[in-house]
Amino acid sequence: MAEVSLQNVRKSFGAVDVIKGVDLQVNDGEFCVFVGPSGCGKSTLLRMIAGLEEISSGELKIGGKDMTKVPPSNRGVAMVFQSYALYPHMSVEENIGFGLKMAKVPKADIEARVAYASKMLQLDTLRQRKPGQLSGGQRQRVAIGRAIVREPGVFLFDEPLSNLDAALRVQMRTELSQLHQDLKSTMIYVTHDQIEAMTMADKIVVLSAGLIEQVGSPLELYHRPKNLFVAQFIGSPKMNVVPAKVAAVSGDIAHVSVDGGSMLALPLRGGKVSVGDVVSLGIRPEHMSVSSEGVMQATVKLAERLGSETMLHLSGPGGAAIIVRSDGLASEKPGDVVALTMPAGCCHLFDAAGIAIVNGALI
Amino acid sequence: MSITSLKPLNLTFPDTWWRRNQMWVTPLLLLLPAAVVFTIFVIIPIFQSITLSFYDWDGINPKKWVGFSNYTELFGDEVFWKAIFNNIWWLFAFMLGPVFGLALALFLNQNVRGIRLAKSLFFFPFVISQVVVGLVFGWFFNSQFGLLNELLSHFGVEPLALIEGENTATFVVILAGLWPQVSYCMILYLTGLTAMNGEVIEAARMDGAKGWNLLWHIILPQLRPATFIAVVVSVVGALRSFDLVSIMTLGGPYNSSTVLAYMMYEQTFLNFRYGYGAAIATVLFIIMDVYIAFFLYSMLKREAR
Ligand SMILES: Nc1ncnc2c1ncn2[C@@H]1O[C@H](COP(=O)(O)OP(=O)(O)OP(=O)(O)O)[C@@H](O)[C@H]1O
Ligand SMILES: [Mg+2]
Numbered sequence: 001m002a003e004v005s006l007q008n009v010r011k012s013f014g015a016v017d018v019i020k021g022v023d024l025q026v027n028d029g030e031f032c033v034f035v036g037p038s039g040c041g042k043s044t045l046l047r048m049i050a051g052l053e054e055i056s057s058g059e060l061k062i063g064g065k066d067m068t069k070v071p072p073s074n075r076g077v078a079m080v081f082q083s084y085a086l087y088p089h090m091s092v093e094e095n096i097g098f099g100l101k102m103a104k105v106p107k108a109d110i111e112a113r114v115a116y117a118s119k120m121l122q123l124d125t126l127r128q129r130k131p132g133q134l135s136g137g138q139r140q141r142v143a144i145g146r147a148i149v150r151e152p153g154v155f156l157f158d159e160p161l162s163n164l165d166a167a168l169r170v171q172m173r174t175e176l177s178q179l180h181q182d183l184k185s186t187m188i189y190v191t192h193d194q195i196e197a198m199t200m201a202d203k204i205v206v207l208s209a210g211l212i213e214q215v216g217s218p219l220e221l222y223h224r225p226k227n228l229f230v231a232q233f234i235g236s237p238k239m240n241v242v243p244a245k246v247a248a249v250s251g252d253i254a255h256v257s258v259d260g261g262s263m264l265a266l267p268l269r270g271g272k273v274s275v276g277d278v279v280s281l282g283i284r285p286e287h288m289s290v291s292s293e294g295v296m297q298a299t300v301k302l303a304e305r306l307g308s309e310t311m312l313h314l315s316g317p318g319g320a321a322i323i324v325r326s327d328g329l330a331s332e333k334p335g336d337v338v339a340l341t342m343p344a345g346c347c348h349l350f351d352a353a354g355i356a357i358v359n360g361a362l363i
Numbered sequence: 364m365s366i367t368s369l370k371p372l373n374l375t376f377p378d379t380w381w382r383r384n385q386m387w388v389t390p391l392l393l394l395l396p397a398a399v400v401f402t403i404f405v406i407i408p409i410f411q412s413i414t415l416s417f418y419d420w421d422g423i424n425p426k427k428w429v430g431f432s433n434y435t436e437l438f439g440d441e442v443f444w445k446a447i448f449n450n451i452w453w454l455f456a457f458m459l460g461p462v463f464g465l466a467l468a469l470f471l472n473q474n475v476r477g478i479r480l481a482k483s484l485f486f487f488p489f490v491i492s493q494v495v496v497g498l499v500f501g502w503f504f505n506s507q508f509g510l511l512n513e514l515l516s517h518f519g520v521e522p523l524a525l526i527e528g529e530n531t532a533t534f535v536v537i538l539a540g541l542w543p544q545v546s547y548c549m550i551l552y553l554t555g556l557t558a559m560n561g562e563v564i565e566a567a568r569m570d571g572a573k574g575w576n577l578l579w580h581i582i583l584p585q586l587r588p589a590t591f592i593a594v595v596v597s598v599v600g601a602l603r604s605f606d607l608v609s610i611m612t613l614g615g616p617y618n619s620s621t622v623l624a625y626m627m628y629e630q631t632f633l634n635f636r637y638g639y640g641a642a643i644a645t646v647l648f649i650i651m652d653v654y655i656a657f658f659l660y661s662m663l664k665r666e667a668r
Contacts, residue, residue: 052565073571085562089584098580099570146570 002063002076002153002186003028004049009058011044011210018044020210021058026188026203028063028153031180033197034190035233036207042190043158045207049188050079050156063153073102078147079156082163084139086131086146093118093127096145103150117145120182137168144179157189161196169193173200194236198222206230223363228354231282237323239282239348242296242316246277254358256281256349260317261296266344271357273349279357280350285311285325287346287360290332294339298322300332314338409648416641426638433642442618443643446626449533453601453622456537457544460600461593464548465586469578471549472556482553489546497610500539501526532612532620540607544600548593555589556582595658602651623647 004026011019018041026032034042047053049060051072060068067075078099086095093114100110118124121141131139140160147155160176161169177200180187191197197204198218206213206221206229214221214230225231225239232238247263248255254273256264258281273279290312298314310330314322324340332338345361376382416433418426437443471482488496503510506524515523525531559582567581583590605624608614614621614629621629623643631640 050569052568071573072565072569073573077569079566079569081562081566083560083562085560085566087563087567087581087584089587098567098572102571102576102580146566150570 003030003061004154004186004188005061006049007059007061009045009048009060010056011041011048011053012056018210019048019056022210022212024205024212024215026186028186029184030202031177031187031189031200032203032205033201034188034205034207035192035194035197036213037233038192040207041210042207046079046156046158046188046190049075049154050077051075052079073099075154076152077154077156078150078152079158080140080143080147080160082159084131084143084163086139086142088131091128091130092123092134092142092145095131095142096123096149099146099150113149114145117148120148121145136164137172140164140172144176148179148183153186155183155185155187157187159190159192162192169196176200194234197234204234206233208233219363224356224359225348226356228280228282228350228356231348231350231356235284237285237311237325239284240288240322241280241282241350242320242322243318244279244281244349246273246275246279249273249275254349258296258317259320264295264342264344264347266347266349266358267361268358269361271349273351273357278352280354281342282348282350283342283346283360285323288322288324288340288342290324290326290330290338291341292339294341296340297337298340300334300336300338302334303330303332314340316340412641412644412648415638416645418638418641420637421635422637429638433639436639437642437646442621442626443623445618446621446623449620449622450602450604452533453537453540453604454598456534456541457597457601458594460541460544460548460597461552461590463541463545464550464593465552465590467545467549468552468556469582472553486546486550488543489550491543493543493606494610496539496543497607500535500542500607501611504535526611527616529616529619532616536604536607536611536620539611540600540604544597547596551589551593551596552586555586559585591662595655598654598658599651602647602654623650 004024006022006024009019009022010017022045034045036042044053048055049062051067051070055068058068059066062075062077087098090098096117097110097114100113105113114127115124118127121144123138123141123145126134126138131142134142140163143160157176161172164172173196180200189196189200201218203215204218204221205215208229213233214226216224218234221230221234225234228241232241242258242261244256244258244264246254247257249268252268252270254266254268254271256266256279258264264281296317298316300312301315302313304311304313305328308328310326310328310332312324312326312330312332314324316322322340326332347358348356348360349358351357381388415426417428417430419429419433420426467485471478471485502508504526506512506522506527511525512522515521526535563585564577564581567577572581603624604622605628608620608622608625609628612620614625618626624647627640627643627647630636630643
C-alpha cells in the first residue's frame with residue numbers, strides 16, 4: 001500500500017539549504033498535516049514528494065518503492081494546488097479526465113470514472129463548463145476530482161482551502177475529511193490553519209526552518225509539546241509563557257518561583273532540574289483562571305467577548321502578556337487587577353534552551 | 364482631535380447634464396480624434412484609390428476615365444501573376460514565423476544565467492531597421508564579394524549567385540524577411556509563456572503529460588491569443604512585403620522577385636501610371652479584406668463557443 005517514508009531528505013536551491021535533513025514516516029491511509037511558519041519549507045517538502053522538486057540528497061519511498069528519481073506521474077501521487085491549477089481551456093470533465101487520457105485509458109473507462117467523480121463531488125450539472133465559469137469552491141472540487149480519478153495511493157494538498165471564504169472553508173474541510181474516510185488513501189496536507197490541522201489530522205508534522213520540530217497526533221502535540229516552539233505554534237491563542245526560576249527541589253517536586261509572583265510546587269515526573277535554573281513556565285489560556293487568590297497578580301488590558309467565552313488579555317508581572325480563556329459572561333473589565341491560578345498538572349516547564357523538561361499531566 | 368470637530372462634509376453631488384450622460388459621452392469624446400484622423404488618412408484615401416483605378420492618369424495631365432481596362436490589362440500582365448505567385452510564397456514562408464518563434468520562445472523560456480541577454484539578442488533583428496536587414500542579407504548573398512561565397516570557397520564550393528538568380532532571388536528576400544518576423548513572433552510567445560500559471564504546467568506533469576503532449580494539450584491552447592496575433596501579423600507582413608524587395612533586388616532580375624506592393628510602387632511612382640498602380644492596390648486590398656474577414660469570422664465563431 002502507499003505509505004510514504006523520507007530518509008534524511010535534503011533540498012538546497014543553489015547555496016540556500018531549504019530542507020535540512022527530514023526523516024518522516026507517513027503510514028498507509030493516514031491523514032498527515034504539515035504545519036509551520038511561512039517559509040519553513042512545507043511546500044518544498046510536499047513538492048519533493050510529488051516529484052516537482054528534485055531531491056538534493058536522501059531517499060523517498062512510496063509504498064515501499066524507491067521514488068527518489070521517479071518522474072511525478074509515475075509515483076502514484078496526485079496533487080491539489082493552492083491556485084487549483086485547472087486547465088483553463090478545458091471543460092470540467094476534460095479537466096478531470098486529462099490524466100487518464102494521458103495514460104491512454106480507454107474512452108469508456110474515462111467516462112465512467114469522470115462520471116463517478118463528478119457525482120461524488122456534486123459537479124454533475126457543471127461538467128460542460130470551463131473553469132472560468134465556476135465559483136472558487138467548485139473549482140476546488142474539480143481540482144480534487146482530477147486527483148481522485150487517478151486513484152493515487154497518496155494525495156498531496158498544498159493549502160487547498162486558503163483561497164476560499166470562511167464558510168466555504170468549513171464546508172470543504174468536512175468534505176475533505178469525509179473524502180479521506182471514503183477513499184482511505186494516504187493524504188498529506190499543508191496548511192496554515194490551526195483548526196484544519198487539529199481537526200483533520202491523524203498526524204501533525206511541525207516544521208521550522210527546514211527541520212521537523214515534532215511529529216505526533218494533534219492532542220499529543222497540544223498537550224505534550226517537546227519544545228517551546230511547538231508549544232507556542234500549536235494552539236490559538238497560543239500558550240502563555242512566563243519566566244521563572246527553580247527555587248528548591250525536594251524529591252520529585254520542584255518549587256518554582258514565578259518572576260513577580262509566588263511559589264509553585266510542580267511534580268517533575270522524571271524531569272531533571274537543579275536549584276537556580278532559569279526556566280520558562282508554560283500554560284494554556286484555558287487552564288488558567290481568575291480567582292480571589294492565585295499565583296500571580298495581573299491587570300486586565302482587554303476583554304474580547306466571543307459570546308461562548310471571553311479572552312482576557314492581561315499584563316502580568318514585569319509586563320508579561322498573558323491570555324486567559326474565561327467564561328462568556330466573565331465580569332472582568334479593563335483596568336481590573338486580578339489574581340491568576342495555575343494548576344500544577346497543567347503547567348509545562350522548558351529549560352533555557354526551550355526544550356521541555358516537564359509536560360502537563362493531562363494526557 | 365476627534366472627527367466631529369472637523370468641518371461637516373457635504374457628500375451630495377449636483378445632478379448636472381454631464382453627470383447623467385458622461386458614461387456614453389466620454390468614450391465618444393475619446394474616440395473622436397482617432398476617428399477623425401483615421402477617416403482622413405485611411406478611409407477616404409481607400410475610396411480615392413479605388414476611384415483612381417478606373418482612370419488613366421500620369422499625375423500631370425487630366426485624368427481619363429477608362430472603366431475596367433486597368434483591370435483587364437492587369438489580369439493579362441505576366442508580372443502581376445509573378446507578383447501574386449511570389450506573394451503566395453511569402454505567405455507560406457511567413458507561416459514559419461510563428462512556428463520558429465514558438466520554438467525559440469520555448470527554448471528561451473527558462474531560468475538560467477544570461478538568459479536575458481540571450482533573449483535580447485534574439486529580439487535584435489526586430490529592433491533594427493528593415494533597411495539594415497536588407498543590406499546585411501544583400502551583402503551576405505552577393506555573388507562577387509558576399510560572405511556566403513567567401514565561406515563556401517573554403518570548402519571548395521563554386522560561388523553561388525542566389526540573389527542574382529531568377530529562380531532564387533525571391534527566396535533570399537523571403538529569408539531576410541523571415542528573420543525579424545521570427546523574433547517578433549518569439550516575443551509574442553515569450554509574453555504568453557511568462558503570463559502562464561506555472562502550477563498548471565506542474566499539474567499537467569503530475570497528470571503524466573510530457574513533451575509533445577504537454578505542448579499540444581496544455582501549452583499551445585493557452586497560447587492561442589499569442590498564436591492568433593502572430594499569424595495575423597505574419598500574414599499581413601507577407602502580403603504587404605515591400606521594403607526588403609526594394610532594398611535587395613528592386614523586384615529583379617526581370618521582375619522575378621517582385622511582389623504586389625512593390626509592383627504597385629513601381630508602376631505608380633517609377634512608371635507614373637497612377638491608375639494602373641491604384642488597380643494593383645485595390646486587388647491587394649481585396650485580398651487582405653477577404654483574409655481578414657475569414658480570420659475575424661473564425662475567431663468570433665470560436666469566441667461564441
Ligand atoms: N526556487 C527557489 N529558489 C530559492 N529559494 C527558494 C525557492 N523556492 C523556495 N525557496 C525558499 O525556500 C523556503 C521554503 O519555501 P516554501 O515555499 O517551501 O515555504 P512554505 O513553508 O511553503 O511557506 P508558505 O507557508 O509561505 O507557503 C523559503 O525560504 C523560500 O524562500
Ligand atoms: Mg507554501
